[in-house]
Amino acid sequence: MTDVDDIRIAFDEGSLTTLRIVLGLILLGVALDTRVADFRRAARRPWAILVAVVAQFLVLPAITFVLTLALDLRGSLALGLILVACCPPGNVSNILTHRAGGDVAMSVSMTAVGNVLAIFLMPVNVAFWGSMHPTGRELLREISLSPLAMLAEVLLVIGLPFVVGIYLAHRFPRFADRARRVVGPVAFLGLGAVILVGVANNWAIFTAYIGLVVVAVFLHDALALLLGYVIGRAARLPEGSVKASTFEVGIRNAGLGLLLVFSFFGGLGGMALVAAWWGIWDIVAGLVVAAVWRRRSGVSPRTDEVAARA
Structure with a gap:
């Protein structure tokens, strides 16, 4: 079997453009659900936001780096985990926080701040941790990764939709509220379709190598969720904020x-x-x-917190 580091998966320019549009719509959906008041709320609770930011952009990439060394992963697999660890959260974290009965308002604030910071921190983090990895650094040298070029791409996919969405949410709140109910689900369906088409077009590669990533992804995801929980507890955040922190980091x-x-x-x-x-x-x-948390706490999602943001 060919070394996984030597495999290249086909994805034409049309598919890439579609993926950019879909991701832009996902971030637009996040922004349409964000209000300027969310940033004010974050400023009033800086400790909770700081905890989430440190966990996402400092601790998680570092833990991921150690995990790739412990598992002795090939360069491309290690870079994949590092890249995902450096990605920002999405509004799925808000939905899961809601389902778990957590602090939805805090979750939304964390997501908003996290996505803004990720525009600048993500390219730096990927370049730094990737260049530190003993096998990943060789691949980075071959690719000649440019953090500035990645910054431009992230600005296009995250920054622009986020600014447009926040403007619409602030200027036309009723329209934004109706639009986000359509944009979010449609965008996620579109993302699922793009991934499924990509998998179908590269089915032989997928089935041959997926076994290599299942354990690594399982452990990495579990560590990310655990980190969000532990750091929230260690910072003595309220229970609802601990749930928000868990999903924002995980x-x-x-x-x-x-x-x-x-x-x-x-x-x-x-x-x-x-x-x-x-x-x-x-x-x-x-x-x-989220289901386990909700069952153990015996509470329904906190609709009062959702209403408070309306």
Whole structure:
């Protein structure tokens, strides 16, 4: 069997454009559900936001780096986990926090701040941790990754839709509220379709190598969720904020990672497999955790917190 580091997965320019549009719509959906008041709320609770930011952008990439060394992963698989760890959260974290009976308002604030910071921190984090990895650094040298070029791509996919969405939410709140109910689900269905088409077009590669990433992704996802929980507890956040922290750190926008794999890493096989499987397993694991949390606490999702943001 060919080394996974030598595999390149085909993804034509039309598919890449579709993926950019879909991810832009996902971030637009996040922004349409964000209000300027969310940033004010975050400023009033800086400790909780700081905890989530440190966990996402400092601790999680570091833990991921150690995990790749402990598992002795091939370069492309290691870079895939590092890339996903550096991705921002998505609004799936808000949905899961809601289902778990957590602090939805805090979750939305964390997501908003996290996505803004990710525009600048993600390219730096990927370049730094990737260049530190003993096998990943060789692949990065071959690819000649440019953090500035990645910054431009992230600005296009995250920054622009986010600014447009927040403007619409602020200027036309009723329209934004109706639009987000359509944009979010349609965008996620579109992302699922793009991934399924990509898997179908590369089925032989997927079935041959997916076994290499299942254990790594399972452990990585579990560590990410656990980190969000532990750091929230250690910071003595309220129970609802601990739930928000758990999902903000544990849920990553792997779809964005997949786009970057094809835009900057030439469809590197291990990276693409990690990002694709992470995006699927992440949601499954998150739903399980939310269901267990909700059953143990014996409460329904906090609709009062949702109403408070309306």
